[in-house]
Amino acid sequence: MHPTVRISILTLLCLAACKSDDGNGTGGESGSTGGSTGDGTASSTGADSGTTGPMGDCGNDMIEEGEECDGVDLGGMTCADINPAYDGGSLACGASCTFDSSGCTLPPDTPLLALNELTSNSVAANMMPNDAIELYNAGTGTADLSGFQLSDDPLLPAAKTYVFPQGTMLAPGEFLVLLSLDAIAMTGDFPFGISDNAEETLVLADGGGTVVDMLTVAGNLARISYCRVPDGTGAWYQCVQTFGAANMEAATACGNGMIEDMEVCDDTDLGGATCDGVGLGFSGGTLSCSFKCNLDTDQCTTDSNLVLNELNATTDEIEIFNGGGQAFDLSGMVLTDDDVDAAYDPGVDTAELVFPPGTSVPAGGYLVVQPGLGPGQHPFGMGLGGDRITLVDPDGPTIIDHVKYGNAEATISYCRQPNGPGGTWTVDCTPSIGGAN
Numbered sequence: 001m002h003p004t005v006r007i008s009i010l011t012l013l014c015l016a017a018c019k020s021d022d023g024n025g026t027g028g029e030s031g032s033t034g035g036s037t038g039d040g041t042a043s044s045t046g047a048d049s050g051t052t053g054p055m056g057d058c059g060n061d062m063i064e065e066g067e068e069c070d071g072v073d074l075g076g077m078t079c080a081d082i083n084p085a086y087d088g089g090s091l092a093c094g095a096s097c098t099f100d101s102s103g104c105t106l107p108p109d110t111p112l113l114a115l116n117e118l119t120s121n122s123v124a125a126n127m128m129p130n131d132a133i134e135l136y137n138a139g140t141g142t143a144d145l146s147g148f149q150l151s152d153d154p155l156l157p158a159a160k161t162y163v164f165p166q167g168t169m170l171a172p173g174e175f176l177v178l179l180s181l182d183a184i185a186m187t188g189d190f191p192f193g194i195s196d197n198a199e200e201t202l203v204l205a206d207g208g209g210t211v212v213d214m215l216t217v218a219g220n221l222a223r224i225s226y227c228r229v230p231d232g233t234g235a236w237y238q239c240v241q242t243f244g245a246a247n248m249e250a251a252t253a254c255g256n257g258m259i260e261d262m263e264v265c266d267d268t269d270l271g272g273a274t275c276d277g278v279g280l281g282f283s284g285g286t287l288s289c290s291f292k293c294n295l296d297t298d299q300c301t302t303d304s305n306l307v308l309n310e311l312n313a314t315t316d317e318i319e320i321f322n323g324g325g326q327a328f329d330l331s332g333m334v335l336t337d338d339d340v341d342a343a344y345d346p347g348v349d350t351a352e353l354v355f356p357p358g359t360s361v362p363a364g365g366y367l368v369v370q371p372g373l374g375p376g377q378h379p380f381g382m383g384l385g386g387d388r389i390t391l392v393d394p395d396g397p398t399i400i401d402h403v404k405y406g407n408a409e410a411t412i413s414y415c416r417q418p419n420g421p422g423g424t425w426t427v428d429c430t431p432s433i434g435g436a437n
Contacts, residue, residue: 058097069093079104085112085139094235102233112139113170113212115204117227117239117247120196120219123179124241130179130187131194133202134243137170138232144169147207150178152192154203154214162190177243195219220255220267224292254293265289275300279342281398297341298388298404306361307401307421308389310433313382313410316371317433318389322361323420330355333393333400335369337380340390344397353378368434384411 057064061071069075071093079086082099089104106112116136123132133150137143145168151161162178170176181188194200196219204213215236217226227239227247237249238256252260257267265271267289275282278297285301305324311317318335322328336352338344346352356375361367370377382389388404405414409427415437416423429437 059095063097067097068099070097074099083112085110094229094237096235096237098235100233100235102230104233106140109141110139111137111141111143111170111172112232113137113143113145113204114228114232115202115213115215116175116231117225117241117243118194118202118215118217118222119225119241119243120194120200120222121224123177123243130182132180132243133178133190133194134227135170135176135178135204136228136232137172137174140172142169142171145176148212149203149205149207149209150190151203151205152194152200154201154211156203156205156209160192175244194222196223223255224250252293259293263293264295266293270295279396280340281393281396281400298402302399302401304400305421306391307416307423308391308403309366309420309423310413310415310429310431310437311382311389311403311405311410312413312431312433313384313387313405314412315433316378316382318369318378318382319415319433320361320367320369320391321416321420322363322365322367325363327360327362330359330361330367331357333359333391335378335389335391337382337387337389339388340392340397340399340402342397344392344394346394351380366434382410384408 058067058070061073063070063073063075069077074091074093077091077099079089079091079101082091082101083104085106086101086104087107092100092103094100114136115133117134119132121131122129145164146166148164148168149156149161150164151157153160178189179187180193181191194202198219199216200219201214201216203211205211217236221238225239225241226236227242228234229237229239229247229249231247234247238253240248240250242248252263254263255267257269259266259269259271265273270287270289273287273295275285275287275297278287278295278300280297280300281302282297282300283303286299288296288299290296306320306322306328308318309321310319333355334346334349334352335355336346336349338349338352346354353369353376359367359376371379371381373379384407386404386406386409388402390402391400392398393400403425405425413429413431415426415429415432417426417429417437419437423437
């Protein structure tokens with residue numbers, strides 16, 4: 001029988017009806033062990049809820065800081081020590097130096113509820129921005145989660161704790177996927193986020209506050225997925241996202257600061273790449289690496305005198321300013337809110353403005369681009385929660401200017417101060433579309 005997956009009702013609604021627009025830290029990997037709950041649900045907290053921080057030399061058969069175990073060195077722990085529900089079997093240590101209890105055995109009809117997978121960014125399959133946590137029942141009996149609590153604070157404060165509804169059941173081999181709460185869209189489940197650049201501790205407890213499972217993890221390790229392999233009992237690894245299905249360790253560990261296999265970059269290792277070397281018309285600025293191990297050009301700059309100068313995400317108006325000494329011909333240039341890289345194809349971009357022939361910006365002058373479907377209007381909406389706008393010459397392509405803004409930064413006005421090339425993008429400007437900032 002194939003394992004089944006349960007997703008909360010709010011999550012199902014979100015999957016069906018929602019869409020959204022589209023950090024760095026270090027630390028060890030952690031697992032979980034411990035006592036037992038009152039309803040017979042196998043628990044896991046204690047020795048296996050290891051720490052993050054500087055990892056020791058994992059693989060030298062000696063437990064060091066940040067490691068739960070190392071090779072044959074289990075610190076004297078047994079299956080029963082990490083979870084009294086186990087009645088035998090062999091405890092092992094995974095390659096990540098976290099405990100692997102997949103060789104431990106359970107009595108008949110005994111649930112084994114565990115934190116199983118999480119992401120500190122989003123679930124790629126549904127394109128939602130919500131963080132996600134997956135639970136798994138690795139036992140032989142059904143687990144009753146009624147009144148159970150999930151939090152990122154061991155003290156389980158009400159404001160940061162999700163309480164499972166009465167009647168929430170999880171059968172053996174079944175997954176339950178929960179999403180972080182989006183208070184604006186009113187979708188999701190748990191009322192806290194998972195940092196993608198700082199240490200996080202996740203706690204699963206029963207209705208009485210007894211810890212069932214606990215995980216401490218450096219959030220950067222979970223930017224794509226952090227999971228147990230095998231499900232429910234294995235050691236923790238950086239993984240391929242498989243929410244609602246069997247876990248799979250990633251072929252490369254994006255975020256470990258070392259370029260591997262198909263990675264273009266990894267954390268601070270850019271492979272020698274620079275802004276002016278990526279071939280998009282940049283002349284300077286700071287190149288970085290995204291959490292998916294692709295080059296991030298958001299902070300790269302051009303030497304163009306024609307610049308994006310002011311944005312208003314409420315009215316969707318975009319101002320372009322020409323700081324040069326002669327008119328700039330925009331004919332055939334593209335204004336888009338899509339990502340632009342070396343593979344950008346305006347023919348595939350279905351929501352961009354291609355400036356009509358004869359469109360120009362006079363020296364020292366402004367061009368205000370209004371939203372709409374008419375000539376010279378842009379057909380894309382600007383997200384109040386953040387977006388990126390790029391002015392690009394499709395031949396190349398060559399980026400003339402670009403800007404990325406965050407949540408609420410362009411709600412009133414996001415503008416260059418001082419006006420024009422060389423100005424610094426500033427939040428909450430006095431709106432001055434069509435004039436000096």
